[in-house]
Amino acid sequence: MNRVTQTYLRFPIARRIEHWVMMLSFTTLGLTGIPQKFSASNISISVIQALGGIEVLRTIHHTAAIVMMLGSVWHLLVMGYSTFVLRDKMSMLPTFQDAKDGIQALLYNIGFVKTYPQMGRYTFEEKMEYWAFVWGTAVMSITGFLMWNPITSTKYLPGEFVPAAKAAHGGEAVLAVLAIIIWHMYGVHIKRFNKAMFTGKQTEAEMLHEHPLELADIKAGIADRRPDATTIRKRQMIYYPVAAILTVAMLGGIYGFINSEQTALTTITPLTETQIFDPQTPQP
Amino acid sequence: MRQRIQTRPPQIWTVVLLLGLGLLIFALAFFASPAQAAHSYQEDQPSNDFCLACHQEEGIDKKLGSESLPVTINPTQFGFSVHAEEGINCVDCHTDISDYPHPDVKVKNTRDFTLTFLETCKDCHEEQYSKAHDSVHQIAFDAGNKNAAVCMDCHNPHTQKRLTGKTSGELTSSARVEIPETCAQCHSGIYDQYKTSVHGNALTEENNTDVPTCIDCHGVHNIQDPTTVTFRNSTPFLCATCHTDATIMDKYGISTNVLNSYVADFHGTTVKLFEEQFPGQPTNKPVCTDCHGVHNIAKVNNEQTGVALKENLLIKCQRCHPDATANFSAAWMSHYEPSPEHYPIVYYVNLFYKFFIPAVLGGMIFFIITDIYRRIVNRMKGAKHA
Numbered sequence: 072m073n074r075v076t077q078t079y080l081r082f083p084i085a086r087r088i089e090h091w092v093m094m095l096s097f098t099t100l101g102l103t104g105i106p107q108k109f110s111a112s113n114i115s116i117s118v119i120q121a122l123g124g125i126e127v128l129r130t131i132h133h134t135a136a137i138v139m140m141l142g143s144v145w146h147l148l149v150m151g152y153s154t155f156v157l158r159d160k161m162s163m164l165p166t167f168q169d170a171k172d173g174i175q176a177l178l179y180n181i182g183f184v185k186t187y188p189q190m191g192r193y194t195f196e197e198k199m200e201y202w203a204f205v206w207g208t209a210v211m212s213i214t215g216f217l218m219w220n221p222i223t224s225t226k227y228l229p230g231e232f233v234p235a236a237k238a239a240h241g242g243e244a245v246l247a248v249l250a251i252i253i254w255h256m257y258g259v260h261i262k263r264f265n266k267a268m269f270t271g272k273q274t275e276a277e278m279l280h281e282h283p284l285e286l287a288d289i290k291a292g293i294a295d296r297r298p299d300a301t302t303i304r305k306r307q308m309i310y311y312p313v314a315a316i317l318t319v320a321m322l323g324g325i326y327g328f329i330n331s332e333q334t335a336l337t338t339i340t341p342l343t344e345t346q347i348f349d350p351q352t353p354q355p
Numbered sequence: 356m357r358q359r360i361q362t363r364p365p366q367i368w369t370v371v372l373l374l375g376l377g378l379l380i381f382a383l384a385f386f387a388s389p390a391q392a393a394h395s396y397q398e399d400q401p402s403n404d405f406c407l408a409c410h411q412e413e414g415i416d417k418k419l420g421s422e423s424l425p426v427t428i429n430p431t432q433f434g435f436s437v438h439a440e441e442g443i444n445c446v447d448c449h450t451d452i453s454d455y456p457h458p459d460v461k462v463k464n465t466r467d468f469t470l471t472f473l474e475t476c477k478d479c480h481e482e483q484y485s486k487a488h489d490s491v492h493q494i495a496f497d498a499g500n501k502n503a504a505v506c507m508d509c510h511n512p513h514t515q516k517r518l519t520g521k522t523s524g525e526l527t528s529s530a531r532v533e534i535p536e537t538c539a540q541c542h543s544g545i546y547d548q549y550k551t552s553v554h555g556n557a558l559t560e561e562n563n564t565d566v567p568t569c570i571d572c573h574g575v576h577n578i579q580d581p582t583t584v585t586f587r588n589s590t591p592f593l594c595a596t597c598h599t600d601a602t603i604m605d606k607y608g609i610s611t612n613v614l615n616s617y618v619a620d621f622h623g624t625t626v627k628l629f630e631e632q633f634p635g636q637p638t639n640k641p642v643c644t645d646c647h648g649v650h651n652i653a654k655v656n657n658e659q660t661g662v663a664l665k666e667n668l669l670i671k672c673q674r675c676h677p678d679a680t681a682n683f684s685a686a687w688m689s690h691y692e693p694s695p696e697h698y699p700i701v702y703y704v705n706l707f708y709k710f711f712i713p714a715v716l717g718g719m720i721f722f723i724i725t726d727i728y729r730r731i732v733n734r735m736k737g738a739k740h741a
Contacts, residue, residue, distance in 0.1 A: 110627070116632070119628055124632055125625050126638075176726075203463065222678050225679070227685040228682065230686040230687075232686075232700065234620075241708075242705065242707070242712065246708070246715060248718070320522070332678060339641070348502065348541055348542070349542060350502075
């Protein structure tokens with residue numbers, strides 16, 4: 072085994088599926104959302120026409136939103152398991168070290184320091200993207216709810232919140248789509264085509280290159296110290312019921328998100344204002 | 356008593372009068388424009404004066420079945436008509452008549468008598484005639500509704516004055532003022548609403564011709580069915596023809612941004628896309644008339660129905676959103692552009708993203724550029740990127 076053939080599991084299959092779900096729903100949301108924001112542009116008009124019109128487009132957008140919400144629920148459950156049952160290190164949490172790493176990387180790039188920072192399981196670039204995604208999903212969910220359920224929302228909030236939500240939803244969408252195109256594309260596709268999210272594995276060379284501290288922990292045998300089977304079983308006994316309740320609550324939330332109101336009648340009654348033929352002198 | 360068989364020799368004044376009349380008719384025929392002269396100058400045609408000699412008598416009528424058709428023609432009124440002005444002869448339209456007694460009229464009611472002239476106007480007014488053939492009136496007529504308007508219902512040929520400026524070809528102001536009254540003959544209920552509307556009131560009370568009359572929205576001659584989906588979907592663009600025109604709107608201090616602000620909103624975006632892509636497909640999103648009214652359009656600050664008043668607007672919202680409560684109507688920005696005064700939250704959200712997006716993306720791009728730079732430098736040095 073050399074550094075090219077020796078591989079390490081970076082993402083188990085469940086995480087890869089999760090990535091696919093988020094990737095597809097995000098792409099769908101972007102493709103059906105951006106044309107709504109820029110609906111006057113000819114490209115948007117073509118996209119809307121190709122997908123069968125604005126109402127179809129909105130239905131696709133809503134469906135993708137539901138998929139992403141379900142994906143987020145799944146992610147929270149997996150994270151809960153990893154944190155509570157397995158007591159994995161919360162390696163995605165941003166730390167002060169990440170800020171220092173970022174600055175060091177920048178200084179290295181422009182030639183002010185001699186060495187690139189050595190990072191662990193998640194680099195500052197990955198953490199930044201992850202938390203940007205979390206932030207974006209939160210903003211999009213809240214503003215999306217306000218637009219999806221304007222009647223329910225305005226029972227408790229001023230009416231102005233609805234157009235404000237639309238403004239934020241559109242602004243955040245542009246930011247998210249461009250950030251993915253710029254940051255994600257460069258970071259994992261252009262700089263180096265990082266296949267870990269598809270194959271699940273990284274070679275030792277890649278690990279040494281990108282996650283040297285994690286590799287060191289693995290080599291030292293302190294990376295994934297799993298609790299013993301009895302402890303896991305004991306924690307599962309607590310986690311599963313709690314998770315079940317949380318799942319029901321979150322799914323209930325999504326159900327409410329989708330069904331809390333019938334916003335508008337689907338057909339409007341025509342304005343029957345007056346008799347059309349109504350001669351001044353009655354006809355004989 | 357012997358009957359007198361020989362008339363007296365004509366007195367000299369009678370001869371002079373007849374000669375004078377003859378000269379006058381000759382002169383009229385001579386000085387009339389060549390086209391009309393050629394059309395009307397037929398020796399055996401009776402003159403208008405010949406017809407009017409009998410038909411100016413008041414109160415005369417013709418019995419058609421159980422109905423009576425008034426056949427009086429007021430020479431003064433006829434004299435003001437565009438047809439008299441253009442030297443059109445009675446017999447140019449009444450082609451079956453050349454002498455007295457007239458041929459028998461076979462139809463049994465006045466409407467049928469009118470309809471015997473259906474094709475008559477076509478000879479001179481081909482364009483208007485064929486346009487009218489594509490109209491909702493013609494469709495109703497073809498479907499068997501004999502009351503559906505034909506040419507003569509709107510344009511009484513004996514009294515119709517000139518409608519367009521002789522040189523400009525544009526509809527004259529006085530003609531515009533009269534249009535709604537013409538349509539009112541059959542559509543009186545709509546006319547009554549129109550009269551009270553902001554448009555109709557200005558026209559009928561102030562003779563203001565900036566406002567739309569019937570034909571500005573419905574067209575003239577080729578009037579389309581205004582209850583179709585296509586017509587509804589195109590409404591915002593119809594209203595916008597005047598309401599985005601600053602030369603009209605500035606006089607009244609009305610915003611010309613109404614179409615843009617409508618299209619920028621969820622409702623308007625949808626309707627615009629429907630109008631462009633599926634004009635015949637219905638959408639449940641409102642058009643101008645759903646909130647502002649159709650023939651009864653009121654000023655937005657009108658206390659009873661004006662939609663600038665929250666409670667009036669909410670009633671409009673509830674037509675499609677039955678569960679809407681008081682705050683809901685403010686979700687529609689009332690054609691305002693967000694500003695620190697109007698819809699400040701929307702304004703500041705937009706402002707935030709205006710700076711936040713370039714700041715974040717700019718930071719990313721800057722970092723990426725430094726990364727690319729380092730890679731190039733390292734490659735040139737033969738070193739490996741850390």
